[in-house]
Amino acid sequence: xxxxxxxxxxxxxxxxxxxxxxxxxxxxxxxxxxxxxxxxxxxxxxxxxxxxxxxxxxxxxxxxxxxxxxxxxxxxxxxxxxxxxxxxxxxxxxxxxxxxxxxxxxxxxx
Amino acid sequence: xxxxxxxxxxxxxxxxxxxxxxxxxxxxxxxxxxxxxxxxxxxxxxxxxxxxxxxxxxxxxxxxxxxxxxxxxxxxxxxxxxxxxxxxxxxxxxxxxxxxxxxxxxxxxxxxxxxx
Numbered sequence: 341x342x343x344x345x346x347x348x349x350x351x352x353x354x355x356x357x358x359x360x361x362x363x364x365x366x367x368x369x370x371x372x373x374x375x376x377x378x379x380x381x382x383x384x385x386x387x388x389x390x391x392x393x394x395x396x397x398x399x400x401x402x403x404x405x406x407x408x409x410x411x412x413x414x415x416x417x418x419x420x421x422x423x424x425x426x427x428x429x430x431x432x433x434x435x436x437x438x439x440x441x442x443x444x445x446x447x448x449x450x
Numbered sequence: 451x452x453x454x455x456x457x458x459x460x461x462x463x464x465x466x467x468x469x470x471x472x473x474x475x476x477x478x479x480x481x482x483x484x485x486x487x488x489x490x491x492x493x494x495x496x497x498x499x500x501x502x503x504x505x506x507x508x509x510x511x512x513x514x515x516x517x518x519x520x521x522x523x524x525x526x527x528x529x530x531x532x533x534x535x536x537x538x539x540x541x542x543x544x545x546x547x548x549x550x551x552x553x554x555x556x557x558x559x560x561x562x563x564x565x566x
Contacts, residue, residue, distance in 0.1 A: 344492065374554070383454075383540050383557035384493075427493070437508070438555060440492030 342367040342432050346441035353418050353448045361413040361444045363428030373411050374438065375404050376427040384427055418448045453477065454558035456541050461563045463528070463535065471526045471561045473541035480545050482524035483555060486510060487538040496539075499524055528563065536565045 343366045353359055365373065372391050376384035388397045390406040397404050401422060403414040413426055425445045429438040454475045463469045475482065481500045485493040495508030499518040513532025518524055524543075528535045539561045544553040 376557075381560070381562070383456075383560045386554055386556060389554055429493075437495060437498070438493075440494075442490060442492045 342439040344441035346444050350445045356417050358416045363411040365430045367430050367432040372431045374429045378425045420448045423448045456558040456561050466530045468529050473524045475543045479543035483542040484526045485540045
């Protein structure tokens with residue numbers, strides 16, 4: 341059975357204090373790994389798709405990387421507006437079903 | 451302005467009532483999905499539809515029903531058979547990119563359902 345585990349569950353950072361979120365996965369035949377950002381009471385906002393080990397993608401202060409067993413979301417010099425829950429999901433089969441992790445709640449304080 | 455809309459934003463249901471959540475998209479996407487989100491848990495798939503007039507059960511379909519009569523619309527009915535319906539419901543859509551690539555799902559703003 342496909343499994344996705346995110347750690348830590350919660351992360352509190354000072355503004356400018358860089359850190360990384362982890363997404364470990366067990367899936368047969370990874371087709372893609374997704375990162376989303378979710379603000380309280382809102383729907384997830386798409387950030388990145390990673391397809392193969394070694395791939396990296398960046399957007400502003402966020403950088404996502406992928407290995408054969410896990411993905412990292414690095415937040416460089418975070419600002420308070422980066423506070424959100426970050427969700428990781430994997431797609432293993434052909435029609436689009438996503439398996440989500442429980443998310444990491446990030447709070448960035450000034 | 452393309453996107454996914456869900457209505458209502460908040461919904462209150464008395465026990466024993468059926469309620470219907472609306473999901474509309476103008477992205478011309480073929481596939482649509484319904485997820486349920488509970489605190490501390492990942493999103494769980496309720497139903498999905500890859501094409502008009504066809505849909506399949508996801509992981510937690512019991513107590514829910516859907517229809518897909520139009521490409522743009524995928525309403526979800528929460529029936530009285532759903533024992534614990536209080537949750538945040540999210541609709542998503544995607545379109546196949548072809549080849550070996552995967553298709554990105556885009557989400558609506560969600561509907562929060564509370565059972566009184």
